[in-house]
Amino acid sequence: MTVSDPVTNHAPLESDALDNAAGSRRSLPSMIGISVVMKGELTVGEDLVIEGTFDGTITGEGTDTVTVRRTARVRGEVSAGVVQVEDGTNLESTTLTGRIRLAK
């Protein structure tokens, strides 16, 4: 049974729905979108896709894949089990470490 707030007459936040939302988000792939700008140090223990701008150090653990899309602008160091770089990507003063794959 849902009890509305006596003042606003609004239903309260649905905790279960929020929990489920958090659960579904947990399975979402890590994605640094095209409008995101990050400057600093990043460590990652899962697959990561970069479409935005990153300036700094990315360290991947294990055999995970860091994919750098052609929309990305990466500067610094990228180290991961697999570093996949799309053709045409702007890698300015970037050091890639790991198994490097070039993708179209």
Add this chain to the structure above:
Amino acid sequence: MFSKKREDYPEYERSEPAVPSSSDVRRRKTSVIGPTLKFKGELSANEDLIIEGEIEGTIAHQDKNLTVGKEGRVKANIDAQTVEVYGRVEGDIHGQDIVKLAKSADVKGNIRCARIVMEDGAKFSGTVEMSQKAKAAPKAASLSVAESSKQAESAG
């Protein structure tokens, strides 16, 4: 004053928590900081952002929605259109529209926003400043929120 119905608050309705599915992420251009990601530095974005990992530094996230997931741990000041917190935040939160703290939220810092929703069980230590910038925010909702904020603060 208290007899208004839910339908009278379309603005509030629209701000109910969105539940993005996996397939929505790409279509909605949502960035995701996964649970194993740890980032220290400066982050800015102009798209929806879900944080399930650790962020330490500064977050400038204008005009979009920012969600700190249940596993998310943020040590940074946050500035976004709407801010939903299910995890831990140490820092000040500025929500240009609304700030929502779920029952699993643990926030240490000051909150400045037009509207706020705190779910029963949310942990909060700090102050709340309600600005007048609310976009047609209903008076009744704002009042109730302010009262519940005070109750939360007085309860410790």
